[in-house]
Every structure is written in C-alpha cells, then in structure tokens.
Amino acid sequence: MPPIPQWLRSCRRSFWAGIPLAFSLALGACWTNRTGSEVPPLTQAVQAGSPTSAQNPFPPIPTPPPPLPSPTGTPGVPPWWPRSQTQVWEYSPYAVVLSGFLQGLAAQGGSLSQQGILLWTAEGELLAEHLLDQPLPVGALDQLAISLMAIETWGYEHRFETRFYTTGHLLGHRLTGDLIVVGGGDPYFTEANVEALARHLRNFNIRQIDGDVKVLPSFHLVGQTDPLASGRRLAELLADPEHPHTVSISGSVSTLADLPAEARFLASYTSLRLGSLLQILNGSNDRAMAETLLAELGGKPALLEYLQHRLVAHPISYMDAAMTLGEEDIRLGKADQALQLSPRAFAHLWEYLIDFTAGDPTRILPMAGIGHSTLRVRTLPLGTSAQVGSAEDRLMVMGQLSDGTNFVLLNQGPDLGLLRQQQDQFLQDVLVINEPSHR
Known part of the structure; x- marks a missing residue:
C-alpha cells in the first residue's frame, strides 16, 4: 500500500474529530424542530400555506409549580401540617390530599398566604390545617355568625310580628x-x-x-x-x-x-319562626335579608363584640389545644369593615351552631343534593351540610361531611370556577380517606 501523504493524515484526524460535533448539531436541530421553538423560514412558509400540515406531535412540557416553602424550619415537614402533630404527619393520609390541594391552588395562581384550611372531627380533634390562626375575609359566611347571634338573642322558635294601625x-x-x-x-x-x-x-x-x-x-x-x-x-x-x-x-x-x-288596630302579620327564616337566609345567600337581620342585632360592631365574647371568652372546651382562640382571630377589615375570621374561630362558631340547633345543622343550613339552595351548583359529597360564599377572587365554604368530619375552606384564586372544582374534589378525597373507619 502506498504511504498516505502527511496533509491527508491531518484531514483524516479533523474528519473523525468532527463527527461527534456534527452528530450533536443534527440531534439538536431535530429537538428544536420537534418542540417548535425554532422552525426554519422555509418550513414555516410551507406550514402556513398548507392547512393539512401535521400538528406538532411533541408539545412543550409545562413547567411544574415551584416546591412549597417550609416556614416551620423542620426538614421534611410540610408547612400546612398542624404544628402540634409534626412528628406524626408522615403517617397520616391527610398530608397527601392537603398537599395536592395546596399545590393545585398554587398552580392556578392562588397565593399560599391566603389559603385558610381546617379539618377536625366531631370530638374536636385537629386533622389538618393551613393558616390555622390567620383571619381571612369570610364573605357570605358571616351569615353563620349572624345566625348564631340571632338564635341566642331571640331563640329558634321566635316569630316577628308586623302590626298596622289607623288614626x-x-x-x-x-x-x-x-x-x-x-x-x-x-x-x-x-x-x-x-x-x-x-x-x-x-x-x-x-x-x-x-x-x-x-x-x-x-x-x-x-x-x-x-x-x-x-x-x-x-x-x-x-x-x-x-x-x-x-x-x-x-x-x-x-x-x-x-x-x-x-291609634286603632287594623291588621297584623306574623313571620315564620326564626329557624325557618335562617334556612331561607343561608339557603339563598340573600344579602339584603342578612343586612336587615344584622341591623336588628346592632350592626357589625355589635356582631364583632358578640363573637369576641362568645368564641374567645367562652371557647369550646373539648377542642384541640392548637385551636385555642385569641382576640386577633376575629376582626373587621380596615377598608370595608367586613368580618374576618381565622379557620379556628370558625371551628368554635360551628360547634356553637351545632349546640344551638340540637346537633342538626340542617335546621338552618342547606344540604348538598337536596332542594334548590346555593349548593345546587356544587359537586359536594351527598349529605354535606354547608354554607358557601364568594368575594372577587375568593371562595369560601364551611360545613360538615356526611361522616361527621367538619371543614373550613377560605381559598383565594383568580378562577372561581376552577377553585370551586378544587374545593369539591378536596372534600371528596377527604371523605374517601374516612370511609374505611366507618365501615
């Protein structure tokens, strides 16, 4: 074999050294075209002119939401888990559904600093929480506070009378x-x-x-x-x-x-009993009716004073120690004077409502799947007694599942329709967790 010239040897080394680079460039061009981030001008023109051209078979993978912060400072402990139960959180199924719920809220643009969540049992045992002690806007859920104050002021069987006279x-x-x-x-x-x-x-x-x-x-x-x-x-x-x-x-x-x-008497009208009126109020979210009833009770300052006396000064004794209330749990908003309550304040409010309705919240609240109340647009678990409210980018719901588990959801997000689905799915998941223990 004749000897290879020196100049050809150097070219051969350059040729073999360039193969990996050429292969990388070709592979990179392939992925660029696949993802659609860079399409050559000629290809763009062909695609634009041909309505039957194939769609991109590899759409971009969406960027996952960032991991949730852990303000507890304890590695591995989710920030939404009860601080009193950090040692056992990993053994509870509620950690999984609550984590998924919060991740979903964050993914749709909701702020984790505005998500009040609380689950507890009929015996007062804390199951799961997020922002347990932070007061948040309650929207139409203030009707629950108005209802409690009205029942304690007048009694469940009270009837209002309107009289007409003439001179x-x-x-x-x-x-x-x-x-x-x-x-x-x-x-x-x-x-x-x-x-x-x-x-x-x-x-x-x-x-x-x-x-x-x-x-x-x-x-x-x-x-x-x-x-x-x-x-x-x-x-x-x-x-x-x-x-x-x-x-x-x-x-x-x-x-x-x-x-x-x-003046001489002409006629009179006697209303329905207070309990029935509260069913109408909470089943329809009639804000005019709520404002009228609140005015009769003394207005927002009187309601705030009542709640601080009833819930803070006389809390429910059997509630979990982590749900001990302070005056900061109940307040009026500085701008609109709207009522704001923390999730644990709602827990005490709910327990008092249960007591004043003889253990049956449906005496003043609607039930999912029954009648034409505000719950008819929800997909809450059947048998759930609840009250709902909304305000701009917020959606609130509080009540009791059919198995006796109590809940408070005070959530914020830009899409109320999606937020409603997320809340309903979360409660469905909670009920599934509880089913084995009730069989």
Missing part, C-alpha cells in the same frame, strides 16, 4: 286618617305580604286612604334597612294599579317615634 275613620270606601306601620324586625317582609295587606284592607271596604303612611321602627320591606325607604315602597306597592287589590294613598310617607294613643 282615621271609614267613610264609604275611604279611610280618612293615617295608616301606621309598626315593624317588629321581620327580615323577610316581602311584596307578597304587602299584597296580602292590600287584600285585607279591601275586605274592610277600604279602597283609598286620605292620609299619610307613617312608619315606626323596625319595619323592613324587601331587605330595606331604612324604615322610611320601606314605608315609601309600601305605599308604592299598595297604590300600584297593576295589582288586583289597589289601595290609593293621598298623603306622604314619614316616620314616627311612638304609636299615637288614639
């Missing part, structure tokens, strides 16, 4: 005098009740009132907290020509401090 006399079809309304604090006096009043007046042959409508507190019509506004609306409805029992009124509407001595 005039009947001349033909005309009542020459004033119609006086004495409110009894009924939070659910509706337009249907006004129609019944008009029918009652027509039965007395009264078709016209030559006088004023005068209102004494506390009269509330269709959720109006102002007695004067309620009186004006009452006069409008009585004189509405569209109604079959119209009663015209010639005078104006004003308020009175006391009932005149010469």
Whole structure:
C-alpha cells in the first residue's frame, strides 16, 4: 500500500474529530424542530400555506409549580401540617390530599398566604390545617355568625310580628286618617305580604286612604334597612294599579317615634319562626335579608363584640389545644369593615351552631343534593351540610361531611370556577380517606 501523504493524515484526524460535533448539531436541530421553538423560514412558509400540515406531535412540557416553602424550619415537614402533630404527619393520609390541594391552588395562581384550611372531627380533634390562626375575609359566611347571634338573642322558635294601625275613620270606601306601620324586625317582609295587606284592607271596604303612611321602627320591606325607604315602597306597592287589590294613598310617607294613643288596630302579620327564616337566609345567600337581620342585632360592631365574647371568652372546651382562640382571630377589615375570621374561630362558631340547633345543622343550613339552595351548583359529597360564599377572587365554604368530619375552606384564586372544582374534589378525597373507619 502506498504511504498516505502527511496533509491527508491531518484531514483524516479533523474528519473523525468532527463527527461527534456534527452528530450533536443534527440531534439538536431535530429537538428544536420537534418542540417548535425554532422552525426554519422555509418550513414555516410551507406550514402556513398548507392547512393539512401535521400538528406538532411533541408539545412543550409545562413547567411544574415551584416546591412549597417550609416556614416551620423542620426538614421534611410540610408547612400546612398542624404544628402540634409534626412528628406524626408522615403517617397520616391527610398530608397527601392537603398537599395536592395546596399545590393545585398554587398552580392556578392562588397565593399560599391566603389559603385558610381546617379539618377536625366531631370530638374536636385537629386533622389538618393551613393558616390555622390567620383571619381571612369570610364573605357570605358571616351569615353563620349572624345566625348564631340571632338564635341566642331571640331563640329558634321566635316569630316577628308586623302590626298596622289607623288614626282615621271609614267613610264609604275611604279611610280618612293615617295608616301606621309598626315593624317588629321581620327580615323577610316581602311584596307578597304587602299584597296580602292590600287584600285585607279591601275586605274592610277600604279602597283609598286620605292620609299619610307613617312608619315606626323596625319595619323592613324587601331587605330595606331604612324604615322610611320601606314605608315609601309600601305605599308604592299598595297604590300600584297593576295589582288586583289597589289601595290609593293621598298623603306622604314619614316616620314616627311612638304609636299615637288614639291609634286603632287594623291588621297584623306574623313571620315564620326564626329557624325557618335562617334556612331561607343561608339557603339563598340573600344579602339584603342578612343586612336587615344584622341591623336588628346592632350592626357589625355589635356582631364583632358578640363573637369576641362568645368564641374567645367562652371557647369550646373539648377542642384541640392548637385551636385555642385569641382576640386577633376575629376582626373587621380596615377598608370595608367586613368580618374576618381565622379557620379556628370558625371551628368554635360551628360547634356553637351545632349546640344551638340540637346537633342538626340542617335546621338552618342547606344540604348538598337536596332542594334548590346555593349548593345546587356544587359537586359536594351527598349529605354535606354547608354554607358557601364568594368575594372577587375568593371562595369560601364551611360545613360538615356526611361522616361527621367538619371543614373550613377560605381559598383565594383568580378562577372561581376552577377553585370551586378544587374545593369539591378536596372534600371528596377527604371523605374517601374516612370511609374505611366507618365501615
């Protein structure tokens, strides 16, 4: 064999040395085209001009959410696990479902510093928690606090009475005098009740009132907290020509401090019992009704004082030690004066509600799968008694699963629809965990 020239030997070494580099470049180009991050101009033009071109078979893999921080400082201990149970957290199945729930909230853009979560048993044993002691906005869940205060103030069987008087006399079809309304604090006096009043007046042959409508507190019509506004609306409805029992009124509407001595009784209306009214309130989230009831109880400052006295000064004795309350667990928001409660404050509130309803929360709360309440749009486990609320980017739900497990979820996220699904799935998972122990 003839000898290989020196210049060819150097080229041969360069050739073999360049093979790995060429292979790497070719492989890199292959992955770049696969992921679609860099497509040659000619390929782009062909794809743009051909509607039948194949779609990208390898879409980019989404970046997983970052790992959750561990403010406890204990390696391996998730930050949402009860601080009093850090030594046994790894043996509990609640750690898995709670971790997945929080990871899902973080993945959709929810802030972990705004997620209040609490699970506990009927015996007061703490099962799992996140931000146990941090007050958060409660939305319509303040109706649970209003309900508790109302039951303790008036009693479950209490009924509100609205009375009607007159200072005039009947001349033909005309009542020459004033119609006086004495409110009894009924939070659910509706337009249907006004129609019944008009029918009652027509039965007395009264078709016209030559006088004023005068209102004494506390009269509330269709959720109006102002007695004067309620009186004006009452006069409008009585004189509405569209109604079959119209009663015209010639005078104006004003308020009175006391009932005149010469006033004579005309009619009265007695409300449903308080327990039934609270079922309507909590089943429909009627905010006008809630505001009316709260006004009768003294407003937000009175509610805050009541909760601090009832929950902080007289906490439930059998609750887990980690759920001991402080005054900082209950407050009003600085900007909107909206009620804010920590998850453990809700736990004590719930236990008192159970006591005041003789162990049956459905006496004032809706149940999933039954009726047409606010729970009808949820996929909560059947048999769950709960109250829900929402506010901008927040969704709240509190109640009791069919197996007796109690829960509080005060969650924040940009997509309320997704947040609702995540909450419902979390409670479904909790119920599955509990099933073996109830077989």
